[in-house]
Amino acid sequence: MRTGSEPMTARSALRARFWLSVWGLVWAIFGTAAFALTGRTGWAVACGVLWLVVTIDMAVLLRHLRQGPHYQPGPDVPPYRPPEGPAP
Numbered sequence: 001m002r003t004g005s006e007p008m009t010a011r012s013a014l015r016a017r018f019w020l021s022v023w024g025l026v027w028a029i030f031g032t033a034a035f036a037l038t039g040r041t042g043w044a045v046a047c048g049v050l051w052l053v054v055t056i057d058m059a060v061l062l063r064h065l066r067q068g069p070h071y072q073p074g075p076d077v078p079p080y081r082p083p084e085g086p087a088p
Contacts (some may be wrong), residue, residue, distance in 0.1 A: 001060050009047055019059045 031047035 012064075014061055018058065018061045018065065021054055021061060025051065025052045025058065 028047050028051035032044055035044035
């Protein structure tokens with residue numbers, strides 16, 4: 001039986017985070033365009049920076065999604081034993 005402290009049913013929320021990023025991207029593009037057209041340069045720049053951050057986040061998310069699942073030990077694999085002996 002596994003005695004580690006990690007949750008037994010932990011799942012990644014990458015797909016949910018991806019769709020939230022899509023939502024944020026749409027609003028960042030809309031905000032950049034709207035503020036640029038109304039002459040609010042500061043707000044347009046702020047939305048443009050947010051657009052850049054969301055785009056980078058989406059690229060990282062897509063990379064992680066394309067990598068697929070990684071090996072995770074099952075409940076029958078015990079956790080690593082702590083090192084024995086004095087600490088260096």
